[in-house]
Amino acid sequence: MNSSETKPVAIPRVQLANGSEIPILGLGTFGSDHVSHDEVAKAVRFAIKSGYHHIDCASVYGNEEQIGDIIQSLINEGAVKRDDLWITSKVWNDMHGEGDVIKSCKQSLADLKLDYLDLFLVHWPFPNAHSPGCDVNERSPHSKPYLHEDYMSVWRQMEYLVENGLVKNIGTSNMTIPKLELLLKDARIKPVANEMELHPHFQQPELFNYCKEHSIQPIGYSPIGSPARPDRDKTEDDTVDIEDPVIVKIANRLNIHPAVVCIKWAMQRGQIPIPFSSKERNIISNMQAATSEPLTDQEMTEIATIDRNCRLIKGQVFLWEGARSWEDLWDLDGTISQ
Numbered sequence: 001m002n003s004s005e006t007k008p009v010a011i012p013r014v015q016l017a018n019g020s021e022i023p024i025l026g027l028g029t030f031g032s033d034h035v036s037h038d039e040v041a042k043a044v045r046f047a048i049k050s051g052y053h054h055i056d057c058a059s060v061y062g063n064e065e066q067i068g069d070i071i072q073s074l075i076n077e078g079a080v081k082r083d084d085l086w087i088t089s090k091v092w093n094d095m096h097g098e099g100d101v102i103k104s105c106k107q108s109l110a111d112l113k114l115d116y117l118d119l120f121l122v123h124w125p126f127p128n129a130h131s132p133g134c135d136v137n138e139r140s141p142h143s144k145p146y147l148h149e150d151y152m153s154v155w156r157q158m159e160y161l162v163e164n165g166l167v168k169n170i171g172t173s174n175m176t177i178p179k180l181e182l183l184l185k186d187a188r189i190k191p192v193a194n195e196m197e198l199h200p201h202f203q204q205p206e207l208f209n210y211c212k213e214h215s216i217q218p219i220g221y222s223p224i225g226s227p228a229r230p231d232r233d234k235t236e237d238d239t240v241d242i243e244d245p246v247i248v249k250i251a252n253r254l255n256i257h258p259a260v261v262c263i264k265w266a267m268q269r270g271q272i273p274i275p276f277s278s279k280e281r282n283i284i285s286n287m288q289a290a291t292s293e294p295l296t297d298q299e300m301t302e303i304a305t306i307d308r309n310c311r312l313i314k315g316q317v318f319l320w321e322g323a324r325s326w327e328d329l330w331d332l333d334g335t336i337s338q
């Protein structure tokens with residue numbers, strides 16, 4: 001199938017706390033080490049022409065310039081209007097200094113060839129960066145635990161971006177409840193979304209429910225279990241969502257791929273999944289999950305029982321001196337305030 005043979009699908013939208021409307025399904029653009037920047041851009045072109053209007057980007061992915069070329073060409077062709085698109089980007093960990101967040105946003109706008117971003121996220125809640133393609137043992141000597149005052153200096157710059165029209169919405173990513181509690185207490189502009197790892201084997205019910213209760217939209221990355229994640233994030237204890245008997249049984253009933261079941265579950269649960277694939281057939285299948293027959297209440301209940309608390313994106317390379325293990329990144333008691 002090629003894009004000229006594909007009839008665009010209208011993907012529904014949900015309303016955020018401030019009234020903005022975001023498509024309930026997005027296309028992720030993290031190609032890991034397995035997909036070239038040009039392949040990601042090609043996937044974006046096919047996805048937009050097929051009906052995707054929500055594209056989840058990030059400066060650290062290194063492909064925003066190629067994606068920007070695609071977006072601009074599609075707008076120029078009349079294939080899509082800018083106002084119809086929802087474009088997200090993120091400030092990377094090495095740009096948390098004074099003025100750096102604004103600089104990062106302006107660079108993403110230039111690369112994406114846009115006048116504004118629909119959503120800008122703080123990628124991780126601490127300034128702990130790593131070199132591209134590093135292995136699991138890399139550690140930066142400058143890494144440190146979360147400090148609320150440092151995070152608020154980042155957030156004030158995020159608020160500036162909204163107040164000056166460069167960004168329409170701001171949000172968080174990879175946060176824990178204590179960190180969100182502090183942010184909600186001190187923010188002038190509240191986060192409208194939190195992007196986090198969410199899939200049937202890692203449902204994060206406490207954090208998910210907290211976000212819902214505080215009008216923060218959960219956006220779920222790795223919605224089918226991230227089989228193409230970097231090798232540094234893989235361990236022997238990891239499980240495979242699409243091989244789970246419950247997921248397979250539902251897929252067989254609906255005559256769809258188990259990955260599509262994971263995406264349908266995510267949307268019905270109330271989170272926004274952002275799967276990535278460079279394969280056109282997968283892009284179409286994932287998109288049709290938004291409009292095809294829903295899972296039954298019983299199937300949703302069954303999937304709720306298969307949560308294995310299996311975090312796949314562990315973030316080991318962000319650890320600081322003195323941290324015991326990657327669990328320290330997610331320790332509910334690990335919030336430090338000076």
